[in-house]
Amino acid sequence: MMTNDxxxxxxxxGDVIRIGNGRDYKHLKSGDIPVYGxxxxxxSVNDYLYDGDTVCIGRKGTIDEPQFHSGKIWTxxxxxxxxxxNQNIYFMFFA
Structure with missing residues (x-):
């Protein structure tokens, strides 16, 4: 497909990214890692599911409102x- 040259x-x-599931956090202790919904x-809790740049996508209700996060997080x-x-994460967030 060509658009504006x-x-x-x-x-x-699935060839570009993998998607992880969030999990319950109530068994974790208080800490410095932000929990997002x-x-x-x-x-904030004491453990993380992912460390790095990520685009978070709501499972229901907010699928059209992605969130960009960087660093350790729990969802x-x-x-x-x-x-x-396998591609540029910033482009995916802003596309």
Whole structure:
């Protein structure tokens, strides 16, 4: 596909990134790692699910409001997080 002299390549999303599931955090102790849900920041805990740049995508209700995070995070089960990138994560967030 060509748009404004830029060639775009169509690929499957799974060929570019992997998506991780959020999990319950209530068994964790209080700490410095932010916990995010579909509404944003919830609290801080002592463990993390992912460390790095990620785009978080709501499972329901806020799928059209992705969140970009960098560093250690924990996400609850209503918020997916992306990892294992084969392309530029910043482009995915702003596209």
């Amino acid at each position: 830029i060639e775009w390549k169509m690929v499957k999303l 579909t509404g944003g920041y919830m609290c 609850v089960d209503t918020l997916f997080y992306t990892h294992s990138f």
